[in-house]
Amino acid sequence: MHPVELFELLVAMLLAIIALHYAAHRLGLPPAVALLTGGTLLAFVPGLPVISLDPELVLVIFLPPLLMDGAWFIALGHLRRHLIGIMSLAIGAVIFTTLVVAAVAHALMPSLPWAACAALGAIVSPPDAIAARAVLQRVHLPRRLSVLLEGESLFNDASGLVLFRFAIAAVATGSFSAIAGLESFILLAVGGLVVGGAIGAIWVLLVRRLGDDYLMIASSMLVPWSAYLLGEAFHVSGVIATVAAGLICGWYQHIVWSASVRMRGTAFWAVMIFLMEATVFMLIGSSLRGVVDRVGGFAVVLDNMAVPVLLILLALTAARFVWVFGSDAIIMLLRAMGLRRYSPVGPRGATVLGWAGMRGVVTLAVALSVPEGFPGRDFLLVAAFGVILGTVLIQGTTLGLLIRWAGLSDPIHDRPRLSMSDAEAAIAKVQAVRVEQLAYDEAGELIHPQLLERYQRRAVLSKNYAGQEDQFADRLHAHFDLVLEAIAAGRAELLRLHRAGDIDEHVLQELERDLDLEELTAWSMKS
Known part of the structure; x- marks a missing residue:
């Protein structure tokens, strides 16, 4: 494609984003649903080029700033208070869902190696930070549930990516060690925290010395990509490095930024994040055509893959509900035994947590990164796309209704001590x-x-x-x-x-x- 044609395509995509956002607002739909649907329809418009995504480039461009934005504004005190619940979702639920999906996939397709089934589970198990943000911005949740979902979306990508890499390595080597996997995960996480902490500390120490509003704002742009790329360069978790840097910068920006910088910087970041989120969903929808063409067309997808993909979607949804309700039951049991430090979210809160599991760009990018010749690669691609469509279109459109039905409110102990x-x-x-x-x-x-x-x-x-x-x-x-x-x-x-x-x-x-x-x-x- 000629560079001018590429620029024209980007301008057309921006116009489509504005039109689809406006349509979603008028129709009362989550923008993510409208953008994903619009991108999917545009993918099959005659004459338009097929969108081919480079998975590593997609992750590097979009994931760090969106993770940074989420970490920048999250309530750090509530994050610490609910850290165990967040880690239960970000690590425990991801591992459990991976195992359930792997078992279901192997039962449906016995010829698919266990490692390939585990790779599929790792691809679809972590709910997406971008999809969660896009939907949660339009609904009101009690502070605890909101922090649980936001915190989960910040950390679970690291869990999914680590599991995926181990599954790929298991196919290549023919062996897998759980102990070695756990040690590697701890090393990746701790290393990511160190790298992200260093990047955040450097920014806090140097940003005031820049002495110019625009340079300060520009420097904040470099933080997420610096943390992510440096983390990956040191072979630790770039995701955790980015989140750690974002938490530090978000905590200290109230001190190191002046009022004028904060107003300008917040406005700049809001527009940039809006465009990035919208572009991600447009790209996901636009990439459907390439995925379908690769596997032989819609007929092949409907005849050979539709039913297994639907069952996998049901399995991962059920797995999340089982984990959430099971965790809540354990908390209630501990309270009955006299351990009252933690309180359950209750059946209605657990239902909302279980249903809020949208997948997005990370799932698609990881699926696209599966090596050529990997067993069942075409099925993994179709399953990943089917899970994204199913969770965003179904859960994304009904989550607001479910929250209103649940009638949830903040408990007394979780409300701020002082009103505004x-x-x-x-x-x-x-x-x-x-x-x-x-x-x-x-x-x-x-x-x-x-x-x-x-x-x-x-x-x-x-x-x-x-x-x-x-x-x-x-x-x-x-x-x-x-x-x-x-x-x-x-x-x-x-x-x-x-x-x-x-x-x-x-x-x-x-x-x-x-x-x-x-x-x-x-x-x-x-x-």
């Missing part, structure tokens, strides 16, 4: 005290009376508002509606002055930024 209004009152009190300390000169004369009055009044209002949000809600909304009207009027006048030539671009941009900040504050307070 309580925290605002605490901040306002400290600010008022500090302003009062500095509002007088050395002779004791008040030199900032209006500023002192403003902060003292704000502290009193915040204290009176805390705990009585419902009582003041209508008046508060009316207040900020008026503020927004005033901002809109000011913006219109600012543009009139600029269009009339009374002010230049610099004045326009500075005053417009002030109005934007004021508007963002008003919308935040109103919501």
Whole structure:
């Protein structure tokens, strides 16, 4: 394909992403479903080239920044609190699902070697971080379930990739050692933590020295790829290295980034992650044509592979439910025995956890990386694609309904100790005290009376508002509606002055930024 034609294809894909996102919004569908469906349909449009994905390139381009984004914003305190539950899903559930899928695949296709069946299990067992993010952004979950799913999606790719590599090696060598596999996994994980920790620490120490907003934001772009590539170069887990670096950078960005850098950086990352997630699902759908052509067409898929793929999809879904409900039953048993440190999520919470197992780009990329001549390679490709389609289209469209049916809410012990209004009152009190300390000169004369009055009044209002949000809600909304009207009027006048030539671009941009900040504050307070 000519480079100009490739660029035209990328522009067309961007237009398709915008159109499909808009359609999903209008129809009330998860964007991932619309993008995957749209990409699949576009794959068979006559005249369009067949999309052929390089699996290693796909993982290197898309996985590190998306893992970094998830680690950057995850609640670290809740991550530590629920670490055992996260590791149970990220390691235990992946291994259990791999074994179940391998057993089912071997029962359906006895001619397929056990190692190849295990490779299939490793390919489809880990739920995908990108697919989970794309669906969870549109639903509301209790904090514990949300942290469990987000944490699982950050770490389970490492488990799946390690199991896959061992399965490939077992086919090549004809032997497998569980002890050696466990030792290798621990080495990969610890090495990934060390590499990621080093990259994160270097970024924290050096980012302030850059002295420029755009350089600081650009440096944050390099962190995920640096951690991932360096981890892989040292033959440790690039996934865990990226997550570790993201956790450190996300924790310290509140200290090393100024307000302007944070606003610009957050906006930049939000757009980049949006485009990356959307592109991933478009590429997955667009690659279907190449997979189908490789195995001999739809007729071969329907006649020889459809039923086994459907049974494998059912098996991995059932395996996840068995693991989740089994883990919850063990916790309830331990509590009955007097060990009350951990609490179960309950039947409804376990149902949501069991159903939230969408697969995505990692599953497809790993399947595409299966070596040529590997036993059952064509079936592994079709099964991987079938699992992606099934989980995203079925679970992705029904997860929101299931969550609403479950009616879940945060338990008392898992809620923050202070509400937002309580925290605002605490901040306002400290600010008022500090302003009062500095509002007088050395002779004791008040030199900032209006500023002192403003902060003292704000502290009193915040204290009176805390705990009585419902009582003041209508008046508060009316207040900020008026503020927004005033901002809109000011913006219109600012543009009139600029269009009339009374002010230049610099004045326009500075005053417009002030109005934007004021508007963002008003919308935040109103919501």
